[in-house]
Amino acid sequence: MNILVLGSSGSESPGHNPPAFLVDGFLLMDAGTVSLSLTREEQCRITHVLLTHAHLDHIKGIPFLVDNIVTGRQGCRLSVLSGRDVLSDLSRNIFNDRIWPDFTAISISGSPVMSYRQISTQRPFNIRGYTIVATRVNHSVPSYGYIVRNSENTAIGYTGDTGPTDRFWKRMAEYGVETLIVEVSFPDEMTELAMASGHLTPSLLQLEIRKMRKIPERIYITHLKPFHETTIREQLCRISEANIQVLHDGMQITV
Template sequence: MIIKVLGASGSDVAGYHLSSFLLNSKILFDAGGVTGSLSFRAQHKIEHIFITHAHLDHIRDIPFLADNLIVSGKSKTIKIYSIKEVIDDIKKHLLNQRLWPDFTVIPDVKNSILKLEIIQEKAPFLIDEYKITAYRMNHTVPSVGYLIEKNDKSLFYTGDTGPVKNLWENFSDKKLNVLIIEVSFPNKMKELAIKTGHLTAELFFEDLKFLNQRPEKIFITHIKPFYRKQIERELKRYSGYKIKILQGGEIIRI
């Protein structure tokens, strides 16, 4: 697996891009920072988008990606996947003909630029030999994370989440090669993190105790840039883990 980090920031500020992870050029996980990170040619290679939840920083570039594709004059359909609540929110609040044109019917229903696909939790399915499974996360809106498996390699991407002790029970027999998980706030903001469905370093490592097998590598995403240095210091306390804070433009190889 080759994952290009298009964006991994918890805030949209100069020099940072919002959450977007591209798997082998064709499969995108979240779409917060796509069009500002990829060339037109690279955007046209995208075929599938898996959305964790419908907050704007994770779906913002869906409309702009669709617009870029249609003005290019090249016929293409991109499938967007998530659980029903998330798909409903995208349709109702984003592609609603008022906030943005409904690209699920443009240029017509049969040949639409976007197609919305509802998936079920804990029901794996195959795309390009990747087995992808959605698991419910703990956030302020309906949200899932995605387990991606191919051959003997595995990656779990949480999207936004607060503590999810029950989640790790699903992985009791799995060895995660890579865990991409959010840590948005420093430890001193624990109450705000819990209230808003996010993690601090302390909350994350308390949660990780419930995972039977330690992930080989842990990548931290969705840090609020204002608190980056403080969160970096707090993460360094956990020296027994291979931890790296992600930035846009990086490549993860599994």
């Protein structure tokens, strides 16, 4: 399984792009950064987008992605998957024919260019032979973490935005996740803000790691706020319980 990091920041500034992770060229986990990082051909290969939640930094690449797909290779289609609440926000507030065209209502060759697919946290679902497990996590809006497992039983976990949680770590142990992408947004000095907004700090992450039944072999950190990145990196170095690495845009992960 190959993961291309299109964006890994907790905000947007020069050299820092919002979160998006492209799995094996076709499955996009969050869509904060897409069209500025991929060629049109690469964009047309994306068939599915898994959204963790509806905050702007995780969805803002979708409008331009689907726009490029419409004018790209014939037959390109995009399926956007998430919980009902997330899809409702996307439909009502973005693809509403006012902010952006409703591409679910635009058909080419008899089928819509974009479609929504509601997921369930009660049972795994399948995307092109990959097993996907969705679990609610603790953020300021309805949010989901995902486990993605391929046909070779290689599994990765992605929390999206979350504060302290329990359910996701339990699911992660059940599916034998050895590679985890987890957010750390703020330094320890901003713990109160992190807790209030549903995010993690290095010390909060350390407490979460200690709750895990089996610590993944590799833990990758995403969603650092750019103006606090140096401090967060320094504080992450104090965590001795796990093999931790901070992601950067353009990085490739092979598991």
